[in-house]
Amino acid sequence: MNWSLSDLMKHKEPLHFNENLDLKEDLISRTSEILDVNLVKVDGYAIKDRDAVLISAKVTGAIVVPSSRSLRPVNFKLDFTVNEYYVEAGTNLDRFEATETVLPVQDDQIDFSKAVADNIILQIPMQIFSPEEQDGKTPMPAGDDWEVISEADEKDAQIKQVDPRLAKLKDLFNSEDSDPK
Incomplete structure (x- = not known):
C-alpha cells in the first residue's frame, strides 16, 4: 500500500x-x-x-x-x-x-x-x-535441578520455610500455653 x-x-x-x-x-x-x-x-x-x-x-x-x-x-x-x-x-x-x-x-x-x-x-x-x-491445565516446565513455579507457590514456600535458628521458638509458645500456672 x-x-x-x-x-x-x-x-x-x-x-x-x-x-x-x-x-x-x-x-x-x-x-x-x-x-x-x-x-x-x-x-x-x-x-x-x-x-x-x-x-x-x-x-x-x-x-x-x-x-x-x-x-x-x-x-x-x-x-x-x-x-x-x-x-x-x-x-x-x-x-x-x-x-x-x-x-x-x-x-x-x-x-x-x-x-x-x-x-x-x-x-x-x-x-x-x-x-x-x-487455565493451569498444563504442568509448569521443569528440567534437571530446576522448575518454574507460580508466584502463589513461591509465597506458600516462603511461609512454610522456617529459619532453623527460630524453629525452637515456635515450640516455646506452645509449651507455655499448655503449662498450668
Missing part, C-alpha cells in the same frame, strides 16, 4: 481502502517473536487535513507467537486501529498534539504496509500464554 503524499493532498474526498496484506516475510525477518502471520486485513481512510494527511485504519488478522512460558506456538488475534498523520519533511509540527503520531515523508512516498507491520510488532504483549497455560 504505497501512495504519493502529493496525490493524497489533491483528494477532496476521503480515499477509502480495504486490502488484505501479506506481511509474513517482512514481519518474520524483522523479529524472532513472530513465528507465522496470516493475511492482515486493513480497512480505512486517507483524509486530507490542511497541510497533512491523516490515515486511519482498522487492522485485523492473526499472528503466531511463542508462549512466554513453554515456547509453544500461540495464536494471537490482531484487532487495533492505526491513526497516523503524514506531513512533508520540514513541516512545522506545532499544531499537532504530543500524543498524535506525525511522520515526515521523504521523497513524497508513503509506505503504509510498513506502518501496519510496525504497529503489529508493537501489539505483541510482553507475556502471552496458551489457553491451557492460562
